Amino acid sequence: MINKFDKLKTASFIVIGVGLVIFLSTPIWLQFGIDTDIPGFLIILIGLLIYNIYNLKLIYSKNLGRLQLLVRITLVSVLSLVILMFVVGLIFPDFGI
Numbered sequence: 001m002i003n004k005f006d007k008l009k010t011a012s013f014i015v016i017g018v019g020l021v022i023f024l025s026t027p028i029w030l031q032f033g034i035d036t037d038i039p040g041f042l043i044i045l046i047g048l049l050i051y052n053i054y055n056l057k058l059i060y061s062k063n064l065g066r067l068q069l070l071v072r073i074t075l076v077s078v079l080s081l082v083i084l085m086f087v088v089g090l091i092f093p094d095f096g097i
Contacts, residue, residue, distance in 0.1 A: 012051040012054060013047070015046060016047030019040050019045075019047055042087065042090070049080065049083060052080055056073070
């Protein structure tokens with residue numbers, strides 16, 4: 001039987017795969033006047049965010065010390081903030097990182 005967390009990890013990789021296909025098929029869709037690079041990139045970022053949530057669930061399921069727990073939560077939060085900065089940079093091109 002597949003664990004609940006394994007389903008979340010599999011779903012995140014499927015979302016990343018779909019986003020990658022959409023992102024890489026941009027030259028095909030540009031012939032029809034459809035720009036799919038930004039939606040594809042956003043779908044990839046959503047998949048990465050789901051994977052970060054998956055990792056955060058695994059953090060709480062283990063018996064870790066307070067310092068290890070704090071370091072892991074900080075790393076996941078920083079990665080999520082970087083993803084958020086990329087999304088804001090896509091929406092507002094004048095906003096620099």
